[in-house]
Amino acid sequence: MSLNFGKVAVLLGGNSAEREVSLRSGRAVLNSLLAQGIDAIALDPKHDNISQLKTMGFDRAFIALHGRGGEDGCIQGFLTTLQIPFTGSDVLSSAIAMDKSKTKQIWQSYQLPTASYQIIIKDDFDPRQSEDILNALSGTVMVKPVNEGSSIGMAKVSNAVELADALFNAFKFDNKVLLESWIVGKEYTVSILNGQALPAIRMQTDNTFYDYQAKYNSTETQYFCPCGLAPEKLAELNELAIKAFDAIGCRGWGRIDFMLDEEGRWSLLEVNTVPGMTETSLVPKAAKHAGYDFNQLVLEILKQSLS
Template identity: 30%
Template structure:
């Protein structure tokens, strides 16, 4: 098949996305597909050939991408594009996607995981991998997700506030500590902080303003960090995350050796059943499809507190979902191809 692996884009998870996309593209090419890696935002502005020939590129435009500890400078990325249009699709991207048999969405964050790209592709008749536009939009909004699932799974208490800098002092005075501070629609733990003191809460709220005027203030739950992947509606073995310092934030997720990852999780069988059941419940309630990954904190008595669900989880070979798939005998290349096959089944209504 001719497959566009769409990555990059213009979100705080741009670097993570390019790393995932690069690995996916190489895996699909190893399975015999004409896969190419396309940066959604930069497009083909530096490509000198004909667009109809891009699937014949000998290297599939794959490069050497790694996730730097520093988050991307999106203003610099935007300024570096020769085509200074306001479109988030770079030159030639939509034309090439329309020529593909399927687009593998390796995008992360607000540029690709929030339903907007999915909606555009639906309107254009372009098949793509993963969940549809509505369920993607719901899952990206942490507050809306919690509202929909809180009657069916256990989730920490939370409230979502819209605020300005002038509201911070009031929020600090009325918020019970410790708490977790989260931008309402970011992934990869970008902008997430745990506040134990008023000073830490003030700093977290000030930093979150750069991601928008809404923030989730969530009850802090002490326990073990357990995450569960799901493919075609069936939960995979869970994986436990043990950061060497702090919590599982952006740096600990993507820097080698910053966290220990154990799969299957060394937890009792009944705990495992609880987190898997909760994952499948959330998946169905939101209307997700193909694959995703849910995040939990499990307390010492085995209670799983659902935090959020990711519709386009990281897909480097060492990312969590591929590790969980490997635990049931699904290798990385097979996993990438399975996501394509399951996605096309969904599009055909099978």
């Protein structure tokens, strides 16, 4: 196995707001590769000189970097320039997927369902606009930094004062913020592996929404897999997940998040091209129900770098 893969760099950590989650993902991946006899070494771009990857003899890279610098096309472009194969999506699809506004625009061009939204630019925002913005988006909105993940900087708001406060907080993470009409319903996620949809998961939390605390720190968050959908509704979800993934040009593996409203209508939320691989992450949960243990999942993802 080690002869097939050669020397593998597990890229983890980095400088994004998701650094701590990335460290956990990367360590889990590294331990799995080592347990399977693969010559793998962890490298953290925040501390290690990754410009020497080629001269250090690395044959391929497993990208476990979340957020900016790792999920936005930057590391993918760097590795492409070095001619080092890597896991996951390419430069362009990674960059598009990281930008929630561009992702939604492409989905709309494919006539795929997504919630109503507005993009707010930091330098153009006037707090006096808050009431009009809310009215245009049905009165309650989700505030999302355009280029962040793991629910960082997100908030649910339902009045002008809350909106202005949430926007100023979100601007700490990004100069562009997505405002999305609030959807009352249930949240689902579909993991993609090698062009196939893994078993869907429904997430349930007592928090206002499935936020950072619910994802990584809570012991109360519930995950339902099987997700409880009727067969025809599940088939609809899986088909939509594949279409959404392909529309952005993603490859290899990833995850698509959805809301199902009270009228039974799907709305696409976002695509993750380097999903979490921690002990509480969604892709390993879905893969387990598809018959992959964690080691098998890691190996399947790494195999993508051979093609």
